[in-house]
Amino acid sequence: MKIGITCYPTYGGSGVIATELGKGLAGRGHQVSISDYPLFEYPPYSISLAAKMADVMLTEKLDIMHVHYAIPHAISAYLANSILGGKGKKHVPIVTTLHGTDITIVGKDPMMMDAVRLGINNSNAVTSVSHFLKNETELHFSPTLPIQVIYNFVNHDVFKKIHDDKFRNVFAKPNEKILIHISNFRPVKRTEDVIAVFNLVQKELPVKLLLVGDGPDRPTLEMKCRELCICDKVKFLGRHPSITPLLSVADVMIMPSLTESFGLAALEAMSCETPVIASDVGGLRELIEDRTNGFLCKTMDVETMARRGTELLSDEDMLMRFKRSARVRAEEFNIEKALNEYEQIYWALLKRK
Ligand code: GMT
Structure with missing residues (x-):
């Protein structure tokens, strides 16, 4: 598969998970492109990102766009698909992984509520990194799609005690x-x-x-x-x-x-x-x-x-x-399990395409 991955290019768990997921998928023979376009550092971030996503979706003929965070990434991906639609091109299925901050903090700001909901409900599949987050999302956003929990993971060979x-x-x-x-x-x-x-x-x-x-x-x-x-x-x-x-x-x-x-x-x-x-x-x-x-x-x-x-x-x-x-x-939170679960979601969406 050709998979695009979008994440915040900052220090934080969501960036780590997105990057490790990309490396793991590439290790299984998929082609993965991770967005790190420098323009993203400057406003208008979401729109620049949408334009870049549409460009990558088209030129790389992506099968899947996997975004980390509902806002703004799921909304940018939705916008990117609208750009493609305007050109008479086919939509690329969007997978959104919820990491929390947009749901638990920003999401409760009534001003942002509808924007987050828009991002979630215009995704083709939604995952969350814990049951807690799934429940919070269901409680506050009543999403139209079922949310699948895929736990975060670590590389146990990298995160392994060194005796020094x-x-x-x-x-x-x-x-x-x-x-x-x-x-x-x-x-x-x-x-x-x-x-x-x-x-x-x-x-x-x-x-x-x-x-x-x-x-x-x-x-x-x-x-x-x-x-x-x-x-x-x-x-x-x-x-x-x-x-x-x-x-x-x-x-x-x-x-x-x-x-x-x-x-x-x-x-x-x-x-x-x-x-x-x-x-x-x-x-x-x-x-x-x-x-x-x-x-x-x-x-x-x-x-x-x-x-x-x-x-x-x-x-x-x-x-x-x-x-x-x-x-x-x-060791129960291993990458192979998570990769299998993410891949299953991607394959199911491809079959539907
Ligand atoms: O916690 C942060 O400030 C960073 C944020 C991020 O984007 O990495 O962390 C969120 O996502 C991580 C990866 O899924 C989770 O491990 C953190 O628990 C989550 N942070 C919060 O829920 C506050």
Whole structure:
């Protein structure tokens, strides 16, 4: 098949999933083109994108256009098909994968409601990355199409624990534990809770915190660390192209988000044998098994998160058990399964064409 894939060219799980899906499909002999046209960085993004999509659909004779996010990508794809229709050309079937932010946050803005619905209902197939997101979408948008859940995945050979004591020594002494948080530091990630939890844990045991990523809340966090006098224990590492070495030196990840439609960073951590203390929300409930390979705590309940963190980090047997179980659980979210499910959708649409 010839498949076009569109995603946000930014740091984030949806871009990772779209890219890995493209690589996986190419590995199975499909021809895949991923849109990374530089014009997309500038307004009017959706219209430029639609024009580019129509061009690629036509010149590459695409069989399928797979877009990640309803807004604006599904709407751009719909527009692209209208451009093709205007030229008397055939529509290309659109597959839309919902990743969350447009549904859970922007989608609830009444102004955007109809636009999101337009994108979803003009797709030929819609998938979501968790049951939580499927239910949210059905509740708020009453889509006309059934939504199929296809869980996110990781490459378990890439996200695999690397044993490197020398690298670990860069961040912590042998007697110190390491907590890690990775995100884009948006308010939804509750990074202030990461600092609050860490502050409580570091009062109980020797521990360091690695903060990976960047975003709007970072300056506030840096100030908070100064206020709490914990700067020597917290490392702001910024964005990293390869996070496996960092996940591998960490003992526990903390993800106190207000919501996560899936929580790909948690899956990546688990694949590197790093258990996760997370909020009991969204898709995280479908990934983390509470008290087995992580802890699910009430959102913003930093005391409980800190208690669980201290408990886990100070009990070597329990920590080993959780680490092993995290990897076993992560292996259930594998790319082959996801590729089969996406391919089935593509073939069914091609048959209908
Ligand atoms: O969470 C973000 O800010 C980034 C966003 C993205 O576009 O990657 O993440 C969303 O999609 C990921 C991939 O499916 C999910 O793992 C994240 O849970 C989801 N973010 C939210 O729901 C807040």
